[in-house]
Amino acid sequence: DxxxxxxxxxxxxxxxxxxxxxxxxxxxxxxxxxxxxxxxxxxxxxxxxxxxxxxxxxxxxxxxxxxxxxxxxxxxxxxxxxxxxxxxxxxxxxxxxxxxxxxxxxxxxxxxxxxxxxxxxxxxxxxxxxxxRDALPLDEQWRMIKENPMALVARPVVSPRVPESTSFLLLSVRLWTSEGTVMEEQAFRATINEAELLHALDRRVVHDFFRDHAADVARKGFGVALPLSAGITGPRLVDELLDFLDAGPFPPRLLHLVINSDAFEKDARMTSRQLDRLRQAGCHIILSHVGRDLEIFNHISRAVADYVMLDPEVVTNIHTNLMDEMLATIVLGHTRRLKLICIAGPVNQPMMTETLAGIGVDMIYGDALAPGQPLGLLLNSSYFAIN
The missing domain is CATH 3.30.70.270 (Reverse transcriptase/Diguanylate cyclase domain)
Structure with a gap:
């Protein structure tokens, strides 16, 4: 304190x-x-x-x-x-x-x-x-999004059968309160009730990435996945993303965008239209939090997404809970039918890796494989990618 x-x-x-x-x-x-x-x-x-x-x-x-x-x-x-x-x-x-x-x-x-x-x-x-957590006061939430320090943390997404080979980096957000306390992305998002704040957070993530990291990521050749909390139906976000890609050295093929699948519940038509614009530009789309609501597969196709990411609630106990394993298998079956790639995580212990590999999940991420590192620190290492 x-x-x-x-x-x-x-x-x-x-x-x-x-x-x-x-x-x-x-x-x-x-x-x-x-x-x-x-x-x-x-x-x-x-x-x-x-x-x-x-x-x-x-x-x-x-x-x-x-x-x-x-x-x-x-x-x-x-x-x-x-x-x-x-x-x-x-x-x-x-x-x-x-x-x-x-x-x-x-x-x-x-x-x-x-x-x-x-x-x-x-x-x-x-x-x-x-x-x-409280309801962080509204003015404090705005300060954290607009003014306070924010860091992007990277975790490798790998094949459970070849965990040494990174496919791309999954980014998450780490924020600071005005008192200097660190908040992880999930905890902060849970305090937000206003769509305007979520849209502002997404724009900050996009702006910070392209301003501070995009050129270095492009030089290294890493693929990265940016998390977007409010979907992609917010004002100007897709336009700004496409402008950044047009103006800078960052190739769209390296950019993956993580969109919560509930965006389809809010506005399926607009979500599909915006995802199509991004994929036409060369970006990859990851639909996250796919799990118990299988109705989502009525909206998903190869036209709107490249990856499906299992809901963390399904993955957490998958190595000990047969029902979760069965549900993951059902989701994987739908993913295979649509010729999409299935991602699961966070994987926090080796037994989870074995279970997910046995089911046939394509890619996994989590601290059991590699702890998250600040993106800036990772980019200062000697590693590079071949793609």
Missing amino acids: RFKAVNDTAGHAAGDALLRELASLMLGMLRTTDILARLGGDEFGLLLPDCSVENARTISERLIAAVNDYHFIWEGRLHRIGASAGITMIDASNNQASEVMSQADIACYASKNSGRGVVTLYEPQQQRLQHS
């Missing part, structure tokens, strides 16, 4: 030094079996193996007290910060990485909403407060 004030008043070098000192402080208070990691920004994650909820609360309260009492001196000036914590129990019935992280995150926000400096244990009813 209050970490942003250190960055703003003393600079990023001071903030980096403070994070290193706090990491050392916390490590010195933990058991040798505990695992501490920086998640991003000023957020840390802590795994406490073989630890009861009561002991986890005690450990967390000790850490918070130590951070609250810590005196950080930079260039002769004293800075005071604090901490808040959220806890969730990992057990046989609650062991999916994405779910566990989400639960701990929700509990952390509950702590901040309770006045900071406290520990909150995740309870299912807190899920209803996620939109209160």
Whole structure:
């Protein structure tokens, strides 16, 4: 808590030094079996193996007290910060990485909403407060989209049978609140209720990519997939995309656009028309969140899409849930009939890769294959693509 004030008043070098000192402080208070990691920004994650909820609360309260009492001196000036914590129990019935992280995150926000400096244990009813994550104030949502830092994070999309070979990079968005807290794309989108905000977020993603990364991506030869949250029926977005492609060095064949399949429910005719314009220009279309509503296949054809991406809810437990495996097989059958390519993820453990490969899914992505990396960092490496 209050970490942003250190960055703003003393600079990023001071903030980096403070994070290193706090990491050392916390490590010195933990058991040798505990695992501490920086998640991003000023957020840390802590795994406490073989630890009861009561002991986890005690450990967390000790850490918070130590951070609250810590005196950080930079260039002769004293800075005071604090901490808040959220806890969730990992057990046989609650062991999916994405779910566990989400639960701990929700509990952390509950702590901040309770006045900071406290520990909150995740309870299912807190899920209803996620939109209160709160409802980030409307002006803060606009600031995050229009003014605050934003990063594109890349994950390779690969064949489950040849995971060393990347087909293209799937991009996601990482945003910063005005307090300096990092929010992942899915969590931020969940707080937005206004279509205008979603359209603005899409335009920011497109503008940032073409301004900061398109030329380097073109030189490397990577294919990339940009996520668009509001579909492609918003004002000016497709026109701007086509203008960027006409004006710059980025070949349309490298550009994949991820469109939520519910765009067809909102306006099937306009969605089909816009997708056709993009495909005529040479872009590739990925329809995401295809799963339990099989009616979507009444709208999908080779004329509007190249890929179908399974809904993450279908994939999360696919290695342990026969019904999800059967549903994925049905979706794959429709995809094959239409001669489209099927993508699944996020894959968070090797057993999921084996199950998806056995079903016959064409491509997968997820942290079990390769963790997400900032696109700028990836482009500064020596890697290049052949296509």
